[in-house]
Amino acid sequence: MGRWILNIASFVAGFGLMVMLAYLIPARETPGVHQPLPFNHKKHVAAGWTCANCHPFVDQQAFAGLPRAQECVDCHESEMPKHPKNRKMREMTEQLRQLVAEGRDIPWQQVHRTAGHVYFSHRRHVEIAKLDCKDCHGQVDKMTEPFTKPAFPLPKFPKEFAYQETVRKMEWCLSCHTQKKVTTDCLACHR
Numbered sequence: 001m002g003r004w005i006l007n008i009a010s011f012v013a014g015f016g017l018m019v020m021l022a023y024l025i026p027a028r029e030t031p032g033v034h035q036p037l038p039f040n041h042k043k044h045v046a047a048g049w050t051c052a053n054c055h056p057f058v059d060q061q062a063f064a065g066l067p068r069a070q071e072c073v074d075c076h077e078s079e080m081p082k083h084p085k086n087r088k089m090r091e092m093t094e095q096l097r098q099l100v101a102e103g104r105d106i107p108w109q110q111v112h113r114t115a116g117h118v119y120f121s122h123r124r125h126v127e128i129a130k131l132d133c134k135d136c137h138g139q140v141d142k143m144t145e146p147f148t149k150p151a152f153p154l155p156k157f158p159k160e161f162a163y164q165e166t167v168r169k170m171e172w173c174l175s176c177h178t179q180k181k182v183t184t185d186c187l188a189c190h191r
Helices: 002-024 039-047 069-082 086-103 122-128 133-137 166-180
Strands: none
Touching: 069 086
């Protein structure tokens, strides 16, 4: 009996120590990545482009997709006569042409990803739920640089735990599902 009480006391003490350390150790920020080109969302939106123009699978598949380098070259070349003094556009187009000549695409670094056990579908959220991209990715139409780290309008509560960002993402998703009266069954998203 004494051994059993000692084991329980040890477990409770260890668990208490872990909880205390979780509060004392600050949450780690997700480091940003380096993107290969200085993509300006704001300029593209101002020119009349929609998210689906550059992310072709956003309303059809789980992955939103990215434009092929050739598509960017085609558009830039058609726009250059309208902006003959735009040095940045000419330089960017030349970089894109070089990628196409080498048979490569723009090596964008993926920043928005879900854990392997989580299923997320852009199609379900964009096509079926009719959510706007801004609902999850924020004011992308005002961004002058590409994403270098995940951007979600997460709940504002203290980041005491090292795993807090993951917990906050799930809490944010659950909050939206609850508000919109969509399933909150764990197996709908966790596989």
